[in-house]
Amino acid sequence: MKKILIQIDPDLQASVFDSVVAIDSGVDHLLCHGAVRPDQVQSLVHGGIFTRGPKDLHNTAIFVGGSNVSEGEALLKEVTKSFFGPMRVSVMLDANGCNTTAAAAVLRAGTHLGLSSVNALVLGGTGPVGQRVGLLLAKEGASVRLGSRSKERADSVCTAISEKVESGSLTGVAAGTTDEVTVAIDGCEIVISAGAAGVELLPEEIWSSADSLKVAIDLNAVPPEGIGGISVFAKGEEKHGVICYGAVGVGGTKMKIHKAAIAALFESNVKVLDAEAIYELGQNLG
Amino acid sequence: MKKILIQIDPDLQASVFDSVVAIDSGVDHLLCHGAVRPDQVQSLVHGGIFTRGPKDLHNTAIFVGGSNVSEGEALLKEVTKSFFGPMRVSVMLDANGCNTTAAAAVLRAGTHLGLSSVNALVLGGTGPVGQRVGLLLAKEGASVRLGSRSKERADSVCTAISEKVESGSLTGVAAGTTDEVTVAIDGCEIVISAGAAGVELLPEEIWSSADSLKVAIDLNAVPPEGIGGISVFAKGEEKHGVICYGAVGVGGTKMKIHKAAIAALFESNVKVLDAEAIYELGQNLG
Amino acid sequence: MKKILIQIDPDLQASVFDSVVAIDSGVDHLLCHGAVRPDQVQSLVHGGIFTRGPKDLHNTAIFVGGSNVSEGEALLKEVTKSFFGPMRVSVMLDANGCNTTAAAAVLRAGTHLGLSSVNALVLGGTGPVGQRVGLLLAKEGASVRLGSRSKERADSVCTAISEKVESGSLTGVAAGTTDEVTVAIDGCEIVISAGAAGVELLPEEIWSSADSLKVAIDLNAVPPEGIGGISVFAKGEEKHGVICYGAVGVGGTKMKIHKAAIAALFESNVKVLDAEAIYELGQNLG
Numbered sequence: 001m002k003k004i005l006i007q008i009d010p011d012l013q014a015s016v017f018d019s020v021v022a023i024d025s026g027v028d029h030l031l032c033h034g035a036v037r038p039d040q041v042q043s044l045v046h047g048g049i050f051t052r053g054p055k056d057l058h059n060t061a062i063f064v065g066g067s068n069v070s071e072g073e074a075l076l077k078e079v080t081k082s083f084f085g086p087m088r089v090s091v092m093l094d095a096n097g098c099n100t101t102a103a104a105a106v107l108r109a110g111t112h113l114g115l116s117s118v119n120a121l122v123l124g125g126t127g128p129v130g131q132r133v134g135l136l137l138a139k140e141g142a143s144v145r146l147g148s149r150s151k152e153r154a155d156s157v158c159t160a161i162s163e164k165v166e167s168g169s170l171t172g173v174a175a176g177t178t179d180e181v182t183v184a185i186d187g188c189e190i191v192i193s194a195g196a197a198g199v200e201l202l203p204e205e206i207w208s209s210a211d212s213l214k215v216a217i218d219l220n221a222v223p224p225e226g227i228g229g230i231s232v233f234a235k236g237e238e239k240h241g242v243i244c245y246g247a248v249g250v251g252g253t254k255m256k257i258h259k260a261a262i263a264a265l266f267e268s269n270v271k272v273l274d275a276e277a278i279y280e281l282g283q284n285l286g
Numbered sequence: 287m288k289k290i291l292i293q294i295d296p297d298l299q300a301s302v303f304d305s306v307v308a309i310d311s312g313v314d315h316l317l318c319h320g321a322v323r324p325d326q327v328q329s330l331v332h333g334g335i336f337t338r339g340p341k342d343l344h345n346t347a348i349f350v351g352g353s354n355v356s357e358g359e360a361l362l363k364e365v366t367k368s369f370f371g372p373m374r375v376s377v378m379l380d381a382n383g384c385n386t387t388a389a390a391a392v393l394r395a396g397t398h399l400g401l402s403s404v405n406a407l408v409l410g411g412t413g414p415v416g417q418r419v420g421l422l423l424a425k426e427g428a429s430v431r432l433g434s435r436s437k438e439r440a441d442s443v444c445t446a447i448s449e450k451v452e453s454g455s456l457t458g459v460a461a462g463t464t465d466e467v468t469v470a471i472d473g474c475e476i477v478i479s480a481g482a483a484g485v486e487l488l489p490e491e492i493w494s495s496a497d498s499l500k501v502a503i504d505l506n507a508v509p510p511e512g513i514g515g516i517s518v519f520a521k522g523e524e525k526h527g528v529i530c531y532g533a534v535g536v537g538g539t540k541m542k543i544h545k546a547a548i549a550a551l552f553e554s555n556v557k558v559l560d561a562e563a564i565y566e567l568g569q570n571l572g
Numbered sequence: 573m574k575k576i577l578i579q580i581d582p583d584l585q586a587s588v589f590d591s592v593v594a595i596d597s598g599v600d601h602l603l604c605h606g607a608v609r610p611d612q613v614q615s616l617v618h619g620g621i622f623t624r625g626p627k628d629l630h631n632t633a634i635f636v637g638g639s640n641v642s643e644g645e646a647l648l649k650e651v652t653k654s655f656f657g658p659m660r661v662s663v664m665l666d667a668n669g670c671n672t673t674a675a676a677a678v679l680r681a682g683t684h685l686g687l688s689s690v691n692a693l694v695l696g697g698t699g700p701v702g703q704r705v706g707l708l709l710a711k712e713g714a715s716v717r718l719g720s721r722s723k724e725r726a727d728s729v730c731t732a733i734s735e736k737v738e739s740g741s742l743t744g745v746a747a748g749t750t751d752e753v754t755v756a757i758d759g760c761e762i763v764i765s766a767g768a769a770g771v772e773l774l775p776e777e778i779w780s781s782a783d784s785l786k787v788a789i790d791l792n793a794v795p796p797e798g799i800g801g802i803s804v805f806a807k808g809e810e811k812h813g814v815i816c817y818g819a820v821g822v823g824g825t826k827m828k829i830h831k832a833a834i835a836a837l838f839e840s841n842v843k844v845l846d847a848e849a850i851y852e853l854g855q856n857l858g
Contacts, residue, residue, distance in 0.1 A: 001310070002309050002310070004305075004306060004309060006302055011615075012607070012612065013605050013608065013612050013615070013616060014605075015615075015619055016578055016603055016605075016615070016616045016617075016618075016619025016620055016623075017618070017619035017622065017623055018619070019576075019601075019603050019619070020576060020603075020619060020620065020623040020624065020632065021623055023574050023576060023600075023601050024573070024574070024623070024624070028309075029305075029309050029316065030601065030603075031302055031305050031306075031316075031318065032318075032603065032604075033299050033300075033302075033320075034605075035298070036299065040298065040299050043297075043299070043301075043302070043353070044299060044302045045302075046302075046303070047301055047302025047303035047304070047305070047306060048302055048306065050303065050537075051302075051303055051306040051307055051310070051541075052306065052310070060306065067615070255623075287596070288595050288596070290591075290592060290595060292588055314595075315591075315595050315602065317588055317591050317592075317602075317604065318604075319585050319586075319588075319606075321584070322585065326584065326585050329583075329585070329587070329588070329639070330585060330588045331588075332588075332589070333587055333588025333589035333590070333591070333592060334588055334592065336589065336823075337588075337589055337592040337593055337596070337827075338592065338596070346592065
């Protein structure tokens, strides 16, 4: 029985990136749907769950992608709402690469130091990738400082995420000015920057003189860097005594996780692959 | 040579249901086109008929689907108009499952009693599925009462359908009120309900006390039932001495017909699979 | 590794013609994108170039099609602009069959007489196919008269094309009236008509009495013929002592070139197949 992936994308043109990775992950037939609105999801999902018998439903799966994470999250919600008891298929969300990127960053950090008792600063922490990085770090037991220009926003995100976290902790911190980020990074072993493209969130002068810092990861792929002085291609190189990664440097791990996640969709028909499940999957890649 | 199915769909998102069934019927490549307007059909069809030699054209076919039967019928008309003598490909219409559903219902009824001399009531008889059920029953020799809230509309549909029928008969009947439907069902061995979702056309009190009734089929998949008291999952169970089917109960047969019809498209390049051809095909499935 | 073709098309419905030919050329997965606007191209291209490693990029390619050549040219420009050093894939432009048609016509002409010292008249010479025919003939060394209703327009097109030509020559000629075309064809061995559908550019009386004429090719597929008296099916037949081709007669060669060009896309990741490269490719088909 052929493996069918239903690619659901809110953008006018469904993501070619997501399509190519799906094919390279072993999908036989891709049903690409662009410009998908939430009210169209039910019919797409029903077409997926009412065509094959329950025993065969693990051969059909859904991927929610596109460039806009909150639109993707809205579509994922409609997808899971459209399931019908055992009549369901596995689904993965990776709009704008949010989950595979966050998982790859935290996994890379974890190869260099134990995460369970570490202090970590997440810049751009209230955005979709930043929230996921914060969640994954905290679940590993880290004490996470979630940075944002607005401490209030950071606090409210922390409150929301904390519900899912048992071991670590999440605290909102203001990180909009040079002074604030200098304070925020103090005592941290890890900094991960997940802010919007085109903004430097952490100048080189600051992180290069942060004594505790061991790993710095910048997830911004478009110049200027989110963390000053870290090349987009950096892949574990040391600079100022700190192990550095750029977006492309994390890309190999991200791609491996993405492909493994697509493949995992076809192992059963009940998976909902969001940040945590995708991170776990990445951990098992060894 | 690869089997290519051109899926033409007037809905904004081409039907995933139709895509999956096509793949499971052995199609190698699916060219999905959603939001198709009639004036776009010629170019799509020409792309199908002018690319492969006449001897290879049976490896290309067209499926017209979507949720709206009259829009589908309009597209089918444009498809057949776009053929060019021997330059043509086989085509199937099954918008909203109209043809495979009607064929499956009549086939299920026919497994329980001969249709050639039976009285049958079709509720929702002027709708796309109801018209097809009426046509198929009458072609088998049944005396069909086509029910509608408006007897006038029912009569005009009967006149149109009767042109295609030699053996049986079609008569319009009013079936909008409890009293009318009580009269309409009197003396019928079969009732098939094909009305719009969300409306009960035949209350349980009425059909349970119709002495002649042997088979009752409700094609409505969304609660409330079109025929009161018949579960959507009913699949030949007796209730009040009547053999009952619901939409899901007919679904297995419908799906078999759908797949066989897709496969049949690739046997030659001249088939036009509408209600009657699809019903015949279902009969031959044994 | 699967061969993926990203089909980019400005038309609302991506061309089925282009899709079928791609499949018949050995493409494993087709990513069809219709209604593509120039500002959407970069994201589509980046999805193609950032998903597979540099060594594997020859397994991904881009086809720009659709019915409108200038829209296709605009998309091709965006495609090549979106490449990133070695991160690129091969791309082919064949909007409205412009390149494969022009190449096929010139190749057919070349099988009957040497092109290097010939006089050739191109009617509809300022249109997308006409320009390409003129370019290819001139590059073979022919003295090309590019005909248009407006000599001024023809001259300016000739100036533009001449930059790419070393051996032959291009001269604009007025060819809007019977008198003008009588003068224009005088002394020519070849006439190729590539005008808009529905207009006769060269009446039979004129070409039948042009003593020098040896080959006449009409690329118009829709009646009336662009060259009076030449059937759309003509495939090298003599009429009035002239070897004649119609659009369908050239079609076999065109189709061979199209398929060879698609196959060639997957030989490396650096090809940009426009008129000249596609013509060369056709020459090598033997």
